[in-house]
Amino acid sequence: MTTMTEASVREFKMPDVGEGLTEAEILKWFVQPGDTVTDGQVVCEVETAKAAVELPIPYDGVVRDLHFPEGTTVDVGTSIIAVDVGGGAQPAPAAEQPAVSPPAEEPKAEGSGRQPVLVGYGVATSSTRRRPRKGPEVPVQQASTAIQTELNGHGAAPSAAAAVKERPLAKPPVRKLAKDLGVDLTTVVPTGPDGIITREDVHAAVAQPQVPQPEAPVAAAPAPAPAAVSYDTTRETRIPIKGVRKATAAAMVGSAFTAPHVTEFVTVDVTRTMKLVEELKGDKEFAGLRVNPLLLIAKALLVAIRRNPDVNASWDEAAQEIVVKHYVNLGIAAATPRGLIVPNIKDAHAKTLPQLAESLGELVSTARDGKTSPADMQNGTVTITNVGVFGVDTGTPILNPGESAILAVGAIKLQPWVHKGKVKPRQVTTLALSFDHRLVDGELGSKVLADVAAILEQPKRLITWA
Numbered sequence: 001m002t003t004m005t006e007a008s009v010r011e012f013k014m015p016d017v018g019e020g021l022t023e024a025e026i027l028k029w030f031v032q033p034g035d036t037v038t039d040g041q042v043v044c045e046v047e048t049a050k051a052a053v054e055l056p057i058p059y060d061g062v063v064r065d066l067h068f069p070e071g072t073t074v075d076v077g078t079s080i081i082a083v084d085v086g087g088g089a090q091p092a093p094a095a096e097q098p099a100v101s102p103p104a105e106e107p108k109a110e111g112s113g114r115q116p117v118l119v120g121y122g123v124a125t126s127s128t129r130r131r132p133r134k135g136p137e138v139p140v141q142q143a144s145t146a147i148q149t150e151l152n153g154h155g156a157a158p159s160a161a162a163a164v165k166e167r168p169l170a171k172p173p174v175r176k177l178a179k180d181l182g183v184d185l186t187t188v189v190p191t192g193p194d195g196i197i198t199r200e201d202v203h204a205a206v207a208q209p210q211v212p213q214p215e216a217p218v219a220a221a222p223a224p225a226p227a228a229v230s231y232d233t234t235r236e237t238r239i240p241i242k243g244v245r246k247a248t249a250a251a252m253v254g255s256a257f258t259a260p261h262v263t264e265f266v267t268v269d270v271t272r273t274m275k276l277v278e279e280l281k282g283d284k285e286f287a288g289l290r291v292n293p294l295l296l297i298a299k300a301l302l303v304a305i306r307r308n309p310d311v312n313a314s315w316d317e318a319a320q321e322i323v324v325k326h327y328v329n330l331g332i333a334a335a336t337p338r339g340l341i342v343p344n345i346k347d348a349h350a351k352t353l354p355q356l357a358e359s360l361g362e363l364v365s366t367a368r369d370g371k372t373s374p375a376d377m378q379n380g381t382v383t384i385t386n387v388g389v390f391g392v393d394t395g396t397p398i399l400n401p402g403e404s405a406i407l408a409v410g411a412i413k414l415q416p417w418v419h420k421g422k423v424k425p426r427q428v429t430t431l432a433l434s435f436d437h438r439l440v441d442g443e444l445g446s447k448v449l450a451d452v453a454a455i456l457e458q459p460k461r462l463i464t465w466a
Contacts, residue, residue: 008086009064011079013182017046017053017374024048025073025242026080035063043081051341051372058181061085073242077184170197178202255401259315259436263396264445268453269417271427273297276459285354290361294332294386296459297409297452299356301384302328302349303465304451311448312381313404313439322439331383331400332360334367342400343372344380353462388412394430404439407452408432429456 014024024046031043042054043063061083068074168185170178174197178185181202188205190197231238241249273296280291305312305328313324330348334341343366345351345359366372380403387395388411397406410430417426433449440448455461 008084010059010061010083010085012043012057012081012083013079013184014046014074014076015055015182016076016179017048017055023073023075024053026068026070027052028070029066031063031066031081033063033065037061037063037083048374051374051377052370053373057081057083059083059085077182168197169195174199174202178205255399258401259399260438261396261399261434262437262440262442262445263432263434264442264449265394265430265432266449266453267428267430268457269419269426270412270429270456273456273459274412274427280353286357289354289357290364291357293412294384294409295353295357295360296462297386297407297456298330298332298348298360298384299353299462299466300452300455300459301382301407301448302330302356303455303462304448305382306349307451307465308444308448311405311435311440311444314381314402315404315436315438325381327381329379329381331380331403331406332363333383333385334364334372336367336370336372341367341372341377342380342383343367343376344383346379382406384409388429394432396432397434399434399436403436405433405435405445405448407449408434 017024025048027045027047029044031037031041037043037057038060039058040056043057045052045054047053064082064084067078067080067082074080168188169190169192170185175185177183177199178188178197183202183205185197185202188197188201191201192198270293273293277291277293277296280286280295309326310324312328313322316323327347328349329344329346331342331344334343343363345356345363348356348359351359363372363376366376380400382403383397383400383406385395385397385406386409388409391411394410395408397408399406408431410432412427412429414425415428416423417428418424419426431449431453433445433452435445435448451465455465
């Protein structure tokens, strides 16, 4: 990789596109060296542990270098593309690089490395140590150290251990702006009151010349030779565990061995619900919207939660508190080529039936196109998984981490059923509700499941209970 030192070259770093993510895989580059890019243009697609995301470049210029090939997993905060914003000048000779010594207290610079990227999750463990920056960025680091020293109220600079624990002062919108622009807040000089970083400070940091590392991040050592295949490739196929599937596996294992799961079942006659679905399809208020049994099942669960609000909660182990949510972010499990994802409908409790139908349609189409954003999969409170679409009667679903309940919906089938004293063919399904027994006892779980079943058996309760 070419080493670039001129001030006109900007380095775009891998941003944290989802709170707490530490790395992402580059799936596809949409530009090549020599291409002209504009502010907001998508330059690549990356896959995080939660979703595939397109990354836009935050400035105009000419692509000088792509630091990593497709298929490479890159740490958040690492530069992935260099863009010349000054008209495409050629790199200056290496001998002309300014010889500026790194800060005297090098361990402090290393200690402040990447921890702002992992807000609330701690610093990612890595054997790679960050090199001290050289060139124009040194005064910024010195200024940041001086400001932190002033804030500490002591004559000496903070220790390396203190630097790791300290978090730059900034409001949430400013943190989001810095995250979107790939700016490390520890390198930003604050100008706001009491050392708070402002939006102007972030934009100023972006406008500053950024000097890349002297060597390529991945070129420090030669790539190891591929390991010899130790299995019969005609009889086995081995697929690397990464991305969404890897994150899902870790979350499910963590949930299964953290929350004590209990699952209850109920079989219910949904003939009237199926008739209502057909009626709504012809209603002009639902014209152009997706109307199916899942819509009414979702609404039934929302009504049951309103009647039994304590089921919509989470367990805060650190604070030893039960957090009851006064909103419902309703998760809908969706199978995609990259694995199972669970995007959620924000504030689903406040939506009318047509609004809920619209949100469900958008959620499904976005998931199928692989465009679900990490934000759409965060902060869910309760989930529905529809295993019935695969012809399965029911299941014992595992809770999503941080949630207290998940409802599995089985296949709706025509079955013999006793109706008004006679055996008749009726549309029947089986529901299964799994819940965290630390939060939800048997009585509460049974009430919620019974309410959902009662609404689906007599959908007019949607009006009387809602």
